[in-house]
Amino acid sequence: MKAxxxxxxxxxxxxxxxxxxxxxxxxxxxxxxxxxKQLDEFMLAGRNVGLSLAVATAMATWVTSNTTMAAPxxxxxxxxxxxxxxxxxxxxxxxxxxxxxxxxxxxPHGYTSGDFIRLRFGKTTWRIFLMISLFYAFGxxxxxxxxxxxxxxxxxxxxYTYGMSVILFICVLYTLLGGLRAVIGTDFVQTIxxxxxxxxxxxxAIDKVGFEAIHAGVQKERPELLNLLMPAAIMFLFNNLLFGxxxxxxxxxxxxxxxxxxxxxxxxxxxxxxxxxxxIPIVAGFIALAAPALGLNVPAAxxxxxxxxxxxxxxxxAVLIFIVVFSALxxxxxxxxxxxxxxxxxxxxxxxLRPHADxxxxxxxxxxxxxxxxxxxxxxxxxxxxxxAELLYFTGAFVASTIWPIVAGLxxxxxxxxxxxxxxxxxxxxxxxxxFAIGFYVAxxxxxxxxxxxxxxxxxxxxxxxxxxxLRNEDPL
Amino acid sequence: MDERPRTRNSLKTCQKNILFLxxxxxxxxxxxxxxxNGPHETVxxxxxxxxWEGEGERFELQEQGGxxxxxxxxxxxxxxxxxxxxxxxxxxxxFRVRQINAQGQALxxxxxxxxxxxxxxxxxKAFGFFLLGFLVFISTVAIVLAGTRHVSR
Numbered sequence: 001m002k003a004x005x006x007x008x009x010x011x012x013x014x015x016x017x018x019x020x021x022x023x024x025x026x027x028x029x030x031x032x033x034x035x036x037k038q039l040d041e042f043m044l045a046g047r048n049v050g051l052s053l054a055v056a057t058a059m060a061t062w063v064t065s066n067t068t069m070a071a072p073x074x075x076x077x078x079x080x081x082x083x084x085x086x087x088x089x090x091x092x093x094x095x096x097x098x099x100x101x102x103x104x105x106x107x108p109h110g111y112t113s114g115d116f117i118r119l120r121f122g123k124t125t126w127r128i129f130l131m132i133s134l135f136y137a138f139g140x141x142x143x144x145x146x147x148x149x150x151x152x153x154x155x156x157x158x159x160y161t162y163g164m165s166v167i168l169f170i171c172v173l174y175t176l177l178g179g180l181r182a183v184i185g186t187d188f189v190q191t192i193x194x195x196x197x198x199x200x201x202x203x204x205a206i207d208k209v210g211f212e213a214i215h216a217g218v219q220k221e222r223p224e225l226l227n228l229l230m231p232a233a234i235m236f237l238f239n240n241l242l243f244g245x246x247x248x249x250x251x252x253x254x255x256x257x258x259x260x261x262x263x264x265x266x267x268x269x270x271x272x273x274x275x276x277x278x279x280i281p282i283v284a285g286f287i288a289l290a291a292p293a294l295g296l297n298v299p300a301a302x303x304x305x306x307x308x309x310x311x312x313x314x315x316x317x318a319v320l321i322f323i324v325v326f327s328a329l330x331x332x333x334x335x336x337x338x339x340x341x342x343x344x345x346x347x348x349x350x351x352x353l354r355p356h357a358d359x360x361x362x363x364x365x366x367x368x369x370x371x372x373x374x375x376x377x378x379x380x381x382x383x384x385x386x387x388x389a390e391l392l393y394f395t396g397a398f399v400a401s402t403i404w405p406i407v408a409g410l411x412x413x414x415x416x417x418x419x420x421x422x423x424x425x426x427x428x429x430x431x432x433x434x435x436f437a438i439g440f441y442v443a444x445x446x447x448x449x450x451x452x453x454x455x456x457x458x459x460x461x462x463x464x465x466x467x468x469x470x471l472r473n474e475d476p477l
Numbered sequence: 478m479d480e481r482p483r484t485r486n487s488l489k490t491c492q493k494n495i496l497f498l499x500x501x502x503x504x505x506x507x508x509x510x511x512x513x514n515g516p517h518e519t520v521x522x523x524x525x526x527x528x529w530e531g532e533g534e535r536f537e538l539q540e541q542g543g544x545x546x547x548x549x550x551x552x553x554x555x556x557x558x559x560x561x562x563x564x565x566x567x568x569x570x571x572f573r574v575r576q577i578n579a580q581g582q583a584l585x586x587x588x589x590x591x592x593x594x595x596x597x598x599x600x601x602k603a604f605g606f607f608l609l610g611f612l613v614f615i616s617t618v619a620i621v622l623a624g625t626r627h628v629s630r
Binding site: 076077078079091095098099101102105218221222223224225226227229230231232234235237238239241242245297298299300301304403404407408410411412438439441442445446448449452 | 521522523524526528552553555557558559560561563564565566597598599600602603604606607609610611612613614616617618620621622623624625627628
C-alpha cells in the first residue's frame with residue numbers, strides 16, 4: 001500500500017543530493033582514513049582521538065534516524081512526555097561518561113565490549129552477551145537501512161529499494177576506506193549539519209506557525225497529547241531512559257569509542273555530548289506537534305517530522321530535512337558497521353575461529369566482515385518486514401537486561417558469572433513477555449528491573465572474588 | 478421470422494432506457510466502495526493507524542464519536558491512503574471513508590464504518606511502572622556514583 005502519495009521533491013533532485021553527499025562522505029572517508037594501515041588505526045583510530053572529535057562522534061552517533069524520525073513520531077503518539085521521554089536518552093551518555101573512564105583504565109589494550117564480558121564473566125555469559133549484542137546491532141542496522149529507504153521514497157519518490165541500497169553502499173564504502181578514523185571524521189561534519197538543520201527547522205516552525213496556533217491545533221485535534229497524565233506516556237518515560245542506557249552500556253559502538261579516545265578524554269566527551277544531544281529530540285519532537293495546526297495528514301507516524309518540515313518550507317524544507325536525516329543516518333550507520341565489524345572480527349573470527357591470526361589477517365578479516373554486514377543488512381532490509389519503531393523497541397528488553405551485569409561487572413568485585421548470565425537471560429525473557437502483554441513502552445523497563453534483581457541477589461548468594469588485574473594484563477592481540 | 482427485428486428493437490429501447498436512468502442516478506453507484514482497515518482490539522495507548530484501499534485518486538475520511546466530538550467531522554481529504562490517529566481520550570470512535578473528486582464531490586458511497594475503542598491503561602498501572610523505572614534508574618545511578626568514588630579513592 002502506498003500510504004504517502006505526494007512526494008515533495010522530484011526524483012532527479014533526490015538523486016542529485018544523494019550523489020553530492022555520497023561523494024563528500026566517500027572523499028572524506030578516504031582522506032581521513034588513508035593512514036589507517038595498522039589494525040589499531042583501522043579499528044580504534046590509533047587510540048588517540050581528541051576531545052572535539054570525541055564529542056562530535058558521540059553526539060552524531062547518538063543522533064540517529066531514530067532521533068530525527070522517531071522523536072517526532074513519539075511526540076505525535078505520546079505527546080509532551082513522548083518528546084521529553086525521548087530526550088532522556090541523553091542520560092545514557094551522561095552515565096556512560098564515568099564508565100568510559102573506568103573502561104579505559106581497566107582495559108588499556110581492550111578492543112570490544114565482548115572482551116570485557118569474556119574476561120570478567122567467562123565464556124558462557126560472553127556468548128549470551130554476544131547474541132544479545134549482535135541481535136541489537138542487526139536490529140539497529142536494519143532500522144537505519146529501512147529509515148533511509150522510507151525517507152528517500154517519501155521525500156523524492158525514488159523507490160524504497162534504490163534509496164536503501166544507495167545509503168547502505170555508501171556507508172559500507174567509506175567505512176571500508178578509513179575504518180573508525182573515517183567514521184569519526186565524517187561524524188564531525190555530520191554533527192554540524194544535523195545541529196544547524198534542526199535549529200533552522202524549529203525556528204521556522206515557531207516563526208511560521210507560532211506557539212499559540214500549535215497549542216490550539218493540538219488541543220482541538222489531538223487533545224490527549226497535552227495530557228501530562230497520559231498513562232502510556234508515563235510508563236514510557238523511564239522505559240525510554242533505560243532503553244537508552246542499555247543501548248549505550250552494552251553496545252560496542254560506545255565501547256570502541258571509549259578505547260579509541262585519548263586517555264582522560266572519555267569522561268568529558270560523553271558528558272558534553274549528552275548536554276549537546278539533550279535538546280535535539282525536544283526540538284525534533286516539537287516539530288511534530290505543528291502537524292494539527294498545519295492541517296497535515298500523517299499517513300505513518302514515523303514520517304511526521306519530514307512531512308511537517310516539507311509543509312513548512314516546501315522545496316527548501318524537504319531538501320533540508322533530506323540532508324539532515326541523510327547525515328544522521330550515515331553517522332550512525334558507519335559507526336555501527338565499524339563497531340559491529342570489530343565485535344565480529346575480535347569476538348567471533350579471532351576468539352572462535354582463528355585464535356592465532358596475525359594483525360594483517362585480522363585487518364583483512366575486518367574489511368570482509370564489514371562488507372558482509374552490509375550485504376546481510378541489505379538482504380534483511382529488502383522485504384520491509386516491520387515499521388521503524390516496532391523494530392527498534394523490540395530490542396529494548398534485550399539491551400536493558402545487560403545494564404546491571406555490565407555496571408556490577410565494572411565496579412563490584414563480587415559480581416559473578418552465573419548471576420550475570422541469568423540476569424541477561426531472564427531479564428530479556430520477562431521483558432519480551434511484557435512487550436507483547438502490555439506494550440513496547442514497558443519492555444526495557446521490566447527487562448532492566450528483573451536483571452537488576454538477579455544481579456543483586458546472585459551477588460549476595462554466590463559472591464565471587466575477581467582480580468581486576470586480569471583485565472589489565474590481557475592484550476587481545 | 479418477424480420476431481428477430483422486433484427483439485432487436487426492444488433490446489435497443491431497453492438499453493436506451495438503462496442509459497437514461499443511469500444518468501439520473503448518482504455517479505458513485507459505479508465507483509467501488511473503499512475498504513477501511515484499523516485496529517480490531519481495544520487501543521490502550523491512544524494512538525493507532527487507519528488505512529484504506531480504493532480505486533480513486535482522492536478520499537475523504539470522517540470521524541464520529543469520543544467524549545468531546547459528538548458530531549461527525551472530516552479528518553482528511555486528499556490522495557493519501559492512511560492516517561495516523563493519536564491523542565484520543567477514552568471513548569468509542571467511528572470512522573468511514575469514501576472516494577471524492579478534486580472538487581470534493583462524492584464518487585463512491587461511504588465505506589463500512591470502523592469502530593475503534595480507546596481505553597487508556599489505568600493510572601495506577603502507569604504509576605506502578607513509573608515507580609519501578611525510577612527505582613531501577615536511581616539504583617543504577619547510585620552504583621555508578623559509589624563505584625566511581627570507591628575507585629578514585
